[in-house]
Each structure stands twice: as C-alpha cells, then as structure tokens.
Amino acid sequence: MPAPDTPAAPAVQRRSYPALRRYLRNPAAMTGTVLLLLIVLMALAAPYLYPGDPLDMVAQPLLWPGQDAQYWLGTDSLGRDMLAGILHGARASLLIGVAAAAIGLSIGTLIGACAGYFGGRVDSVLVRLMELFQATPSFLLMIVIISIVPPTIAVIALTIGITSWTTVARLVRAEFRSLKQRDFVLAARSLGYGDSRIIFIEILPNALPPVIVATSVMIATAILMESALSFLGLGDPNRVSWGSLIGSGREMLRSAWYLTAIPGSAIIVAVLSLNLVGDGLNDALNPRLRSRSE
Numbered sequence: 675m676p677a678p679d680t681p682a683a684p685a686v687q688r689r690s691y692p693a694l695r696r697y698l699r700n701p702a703a704m705t706g707t708v709l710l711l712l713i714v715l716m717a718l719a720a721p722y723l724y725p726g727d728p729l730d731m732v733a734q735p736l737l738w739p740g741q742d743a744q745y746w747l748g749t750d751s752l753g754r755d756m757l758a759g760i761l762h763g764a765r766a767s768l769l770i771g772v773a774a775a776a777i778g779l780s781i782g783t784l785i786g787a788c789a790g791y792f793g794g795r796v797d798s799v800l801v802r803l804m805e806l807f808q809a810t811p812s813f814l815l816m817i818v819i820i821s822i823v824p825p826t827i828a829v830i831a832l833t834i835g836i837t838s839w840t841t842v843a844r845l846v847r848a849e850f851r852s853l854k855q856r857d858f859v860l861a862a863r864s865l866g867y868g869d870s871r872i873i874f875i876e877i878l879p880n881a882l883p884p885v886i887v888a889t890s891v892m893i894a895t896a897i898l899m900e901s902a903l904s905f906l907g908l909g910d911p912n913r914v915s916w917g918s919l920i921g922s923g924r925e926m927l928r929s930a931w932y933l934t935a936i937p938g939s940a941i942i943v944a945v946l947s948l949n950l951v952g953d954g955l956n957d958a959l960n961p962r963l964r965s966r967s968e
Contacts, residue, residue: 696958703954709947713940717768720761728758728914736930750919750933751926759914760940766915767897767944770831774896775889777835782842783885787873789843790850797847804840812837816899820908827910830903834896842888849881883959890952894945901941916941 697703726732731753739748739756747756789800819833853859854877862876903909904917905924916937923933
C-alpha cells in the first residue's frame with residue numbers, strides 16, 4: 675500500500691519567516707532598503723574614491739555641476755569638491771544617526787523596562803523623568819550642551835541620544851506592562867528566575883518589534899538634528915556633513931542654489947529611505963496585519 679503524501683515539511687519551510695516574507699513583498703520597503711544600501715555604499719566608498727581631505731580646495735570656486743568633467747557636482751565657494759563632500763558627509767551623518775539612535779535606544783529601553791516591569795513608585799519616578807525631558811525643548815537643550823562642550827562627532831551623537839530616548843522609553847514601558855502578566859512570565863517566576871533574567875531574557879525579546887520600528891525613525895531624526903546643528907554652525911568644524919554643506923551655501927542661495935540643493939536632496943533621500951524601511955518593518959512585524967497579508 676503506497677504511503678500517504680506528507681506535505682508538512684514544505685509547509686513548515688514556507689511559513690518559517692512570515693515577517694521577512696511580508697517585508698520582501700512590500701515595494702515601498704524594498705525601495706527604501708535599496709536607497710539606504712546605496713547611501714551606505716557611498717559612505718563606505720568615500721575614503722577610497724576621495725582619499726584626501728574633502729575640506730581641501732582643489733579647483734576653481736563655484737563650478738556648476740557638469741561644467742567640469744572632473745568635478746561632477748561642481749565646487750563650492752572655496753573650491754572644494756561637492757561630490758567628495760557629499761560622500762564624506764554621508765559617513766558623518768550616518769555615523770551620528772546610528773550612534774545617537776543606539777544611545778537613545780539603550781537609555782530608553784532600560785528606563786522603560788524598569789518602569790513597566792516594577793511599576794509602583796519606580797514607575798511613578800521614571801514617568802516623571804520622562805515628562806521632564808519631554809517638557810524640555812530638545813533642540814534648545816542640544817544647543818546649550820554643544821555651546822558648552824566642544825562640538826565633536828561623539829559629543830553631537832551623545833547629545834542627540836540623551837534628548838531622544840523618551841519615545842522609546844514609553845514604547846518599552848507599555849509593552850512591559852502588557853507582557854509582564856503573560857503566562858510565560860509567570861512560569862519564569864515560578865521557576866525562580868531573577869528580575870534581571872525575566873526582564874532581559876524573557877520579556878525584552880517579545881517587546882522588540884515596536885522598538886525596531888522606532889529605530890529607523892530615530893536614525894532619521896538624528897540625521898535631521900545633526901544637519902540643523904551644523905547649519906547653525908554648531909557641528910564638528912573638522913568634519914564635513916550634509917548640514918555643514920547646506921550651512922556653507924546658504925549665503926549664496928540665489929546665485930548658486932546647487933550648494934544647498936545637492937546636500938539637501940541627500941538628506942531628503944536618506945530620511946525618506948529610513949521612513950520607508952520603518953513603515954515596511956511596521957507592516958511586517960505588526961501582528962494585526964498578519965492574517966491580512968498571508
């Protein structure tokens with residue numbers, strides 16, 4: 675008698691990574707991923723394509739894009755290559771964005787996890803701390819800190835990070851308040867696990883999906899904040915960034931608009947790609963959309 679067919683293994687294989695499949699099927703998310711990868715490749719290739727200092731004067735000032743084949747994007751008012759500035763500026767902007775997001779995520783996750791898990795007086799104190807930071811204008815606080823401390827890449831990233839953790843803290847707090855009464859947490863307590871193990875091993879991995887989505891928004895916001903600070907002359911004077919390129923060209927906006935349009939377009943593309951990736955992650959990780967997309 676022939677053995678019955680057993681299609682279980684292929685079915686399990688097809689449903690192994692539903693979130694990944696939903697993300698790969700999202701055209702907007704894939705568009706954002708491709709754009710973001712191109713920006714990352716630009717940043718990685720910058721020291722090889724333009725090994726010199728992008729702040730060096732290399733040609734005649736104010737060459738328009740396409741006017742000289744050697745300088746595709748032209749030169750600024752000091753004769754610096756705009757393309758070299760864009761590529762090296764991507765390194766600074768991405769570095770600050772990722773570092774600031776990592777700092778904000780670390781602070782927000784720790785505070786939100788403690789507030790949501792312990793509750794009571796600990797929750798009340800930490801919520802008041804969140805409200806204090808939210809009530810303080812974050813951009814004004816960044817200006818005050820950078821005006822006191824010399825503005826380096828590390829200082830700017832740290833400043834943006836310590837002013838942008840409240841959103842993550844509230845997300846993590848809400849997730850912990852919802853998850854701490856679940857059966858797997860009660861089972862971990864019955865086995866005698868300590869609070870630190872329950873927080874970081876049992877609950878935190880289940881609370882990560884909204885945090886992962888928020889990460890892309892935090893990186894985009896950090897890039898915008900760094901650009902605004904550099905535009906005001908509060909960036910690292912020894913590093914070129916997209917914001918510093920816009921700031922150096924704002925006085926010639928009418929006569930040489932490309933000096934601000936080119937780095938501004940780079941910022942728009944970077945922020946747009948991060949937002950598309952964030953929306954795609956939200957659609958892929960949101961359990962409410964699971965039955966709709968599968």
